[in-house]
Structures are given as structure tokens and as C-alpha cells.
Amino acid sequence: MKQHTICHLNDIIPETGVCALIDGKQIAIFRTKKDDLFALDNYDPFSQANVLSRGLIGGTMIVNDAGADEEVLYVASPIYKQRFNLVTGQCLDDGNVTLAAYQVTLNNNNIMLQGW
Numbered sequence: 001m002k003q004h005t006i007c008h009l010n011d012i013i014p015e016t017g018v019c020a021l022i023d024g025k026q027i028a029i030f031r032t033k034k035d036d037l038f039a040l041d042n043y044d045p046f047s048q049a050n051v052l053s054r055g056l057i058g059g060t061m062i063v064n065d066a067g068a069d070e071e072v073l074y075v076a077s078p079i080y081k082q083r084f085n086l087v088t089g090q091c092l093d094d095g096n097v098t099l100a101a102y103q104v105t106l107n108n109n110n111i112m113l114q115g116w
Contacts, residue, residue: 006111019053028053038086039102039113047079054078
């Protein structure tokens with residue numbers, strides 16, 4: 001299993017994202033106010049552009065499979081505003097669309113992409 005160092009934590013302003021090019025693929029890395037880290041494909045299938053790292057981070061409540069309310073963090077595409085769950089990559093506005101989501105860790109202030 002490969003591991004890639006993306007950048008330092010302080011290289012990403014809280015509540016924003018950056019794009020990393022790994023083995024020819026663009027990956028969007030996001031940092032929340034609480035320093036939680038998430039990674040999704042940077043490619044927005046609706047606009048067919050690599051723009052998700054420039055999207056807005058937000059939160060909403062959804063009803064999960066068990067029928068309970070659940071808070072979900074998402075990134076909204078900067079083009080057509082479709083929202084993607086930061087944990088799973090599932091599009092909240094179109095259940096047929098899911099982006100690849102990647103495991104991100106913090107190691108000595110370095111953001112690491114796991115399982116590549």
C-alpha cells in the first residue's frame with residue numbers, strides 16, 4: 001500500500017481545499033475548522049472539470065438508513081453546486097453519483113494520503 005506526503009497542515013487554510021497531483025490523478029484535500037482532513041477526486045462529473053478543491057465546505061442533516069438524523073460534511077462544487085459527502089464521496093443531490101474518497105492522516109504536521 002502506497003503512502004504519499006501531500007503538504008504541511010498549515011499549507012491548507014481551515015475550511016478550504018487544495019489539489020494534489022498523484023500519479024497523474026488530481027486529488028482534492030480538505031481541512032475543516034477542527035483540522036479534520038478529507039480527500040476526494042478533484043474531478044466534478046457534472047461540470048466535467050477538475051474544480052472540487054475550490055468548492056465550499058458545508059454541513060447538512062440527512063436521514064440515514066436507520067431513519068435517524070445524521071450530520072454530514074460536504075463540499076459543494078464551485079460550478080453547479082452539487083454537494084459531495086466528504087467522508088464517502090456520495091453526491092447528496094444525485095444518488096447515482098459517487099466520487100472516490102481516500103484516507104488522509106496527519107503525521108508530524110504532514111498530511112499523508114493513504115492506500116493509494
